[in-house]
Amino acid sequence: MKYNTIRPDHEIILGQIEAGASVLDLGCGKGDLLQLLIKEKMVRAQGIEKAEEDIYSCVEKGLAVFHGDIDTGLSEYGDNNFDYVVLNQSFQQVTKPDLVLQEALRVGKKVIVGFPNFVYLPARLQFFFLGRTPLTPSLPYRWYDTPNLHFLSILDFTEYCSKRKIKVLRSYFIRKKKRINLFPNLLAETGLFVLTK
């Protein structure tokens, strides 16, 4: 079935994951991605989410979800417990992204990370010409009520991966709901990476 409203990042993630895989979604929100993956790929899904209201939405969708913090929630899992661990738009919100990603790479055979690119061109222009913390569709929050704790660029992330010897299997860049390839650090709103140890 074709979705008209499917988010572009969800569509990319859907394309990465093979049928029947096990997936742990860290910061799964209302469970839209896991629901999509179950429907299309019959994955075995588990979510972790810290917002109580979102837990109810997930349960209403028939998902298994833990109410808790992803900064501390992975230590019980054995190595390679999941085929995929997803950190989509939650990566920049955790207290210790370095630690969470290392843990995600330990418990998952592959890790999919998606985050807003802080140095997307309109953001740079707002910085430079307006002298203010930028507001863009992928960074829609005011400085005083943002859930984002870390502000990173696509370049920051790829450098970090090579420094930590994390293998980048594939990378995808999205701008205005479309995939782009040219000058991603300047032109992409969102970066999405498929990683492995």
Added chain:
Amino acid sequence: MVVPGIGTVGVVSTRHFHSQEDLILESGEKLGPITITYETYGQLGYKKENAILIEHAFTGDAHAAGLHTGDNKPGWWNNLIGPGKAFDTNKYFIICSNVLGGCRGSTGPSSIDPKSGKPYALNFPTITITDIVRAQKLLLDHLGIKTLLSVAGGSMGGMQALQWAVSYPDKVRSTIPIAAAAKNLPQQIAFNEVGRQAIMADPNWNDGNYYDRTRPEKGLSVARMIGHITYMSDKSMEEKFGRRFRETKQAFKFGGDFEVESYLQYRGNKFVKRFDANSYLYLTKAMDHFDLSGGRPLFEALKEIKAKFLVIAFKSDLLYPAYHSEEIVRACKLAGIETTYCEINSHFGHDAFLLETEEESRLIKHFLERVYTEDEENYEI
């Protein structure tokens, strides 16, 4: 307010099952014949695939929903059990039985010992949560139910739900422990011990032999007062009583000046009319000795389990704070059990499992629907 499609189970009656066979206790002792008092709501499906066992808490009873003839107080989980409710009696067959060792119809220390013709009193054998579950198993065998769609309960009821999943892993398709724990820690044992000491310090307790004379009401009432403090939270007490004085001045200096004192006395005095002091001793002991792990790492004890888990905790719970539930959830992760966990933001303390029924409904209703509709072929029905 009447919500369309959501109703009540109406007038219900309590039934009694008299077991022909003795119950073999965990200690190896035999107890029998036993009576298990129970109520049911809804219809058992023709494949007997829709049975749900509801487990009451420490001092609860089999009357979980509906009304008894001539009574205007509905069962203790009436908001959760009924047509269109979380435990939907249009779909599921709900069973709730009084625990072994209790005093609300099932065999306990106040029952007549067939050997002596007198109440068991302290001749009643020590029982465990496992024994309580085994007695329920006899009832289910009698009802012809091989597999449970779910076992659910709060507090000590949650302990029983957990024990069901461990004792009968092939017969339980889902488990819903609420405000519960895999074992009592020193703090819970301490609260229970103070309650027991209060009962035993009452001269009317008389080593448990009081059934033909004045009952140890003072001691039992103090035990209940202590219990009640642990069922509330600092916030819910502050909200309910503040530092308000009671309306009538007490003649005695230490009769209790504050509303909170008056409330605890009222609850204590009300409790002694419906509960047996010896049952209080036996059941608190059963809780204190409960350890789901059986001495192993908890996740190993859960390895055989096929059931899906829905674990619910409450933020202000003083008796079983959320970390008890999180311990269960961690073990479920390690044991590979499909689990959902929610810590509901409530200020009602431990009592929240009886009060926050709207939030509980949202979780339980959909969780059960999922278990109910999924593939049943792994189970002998």
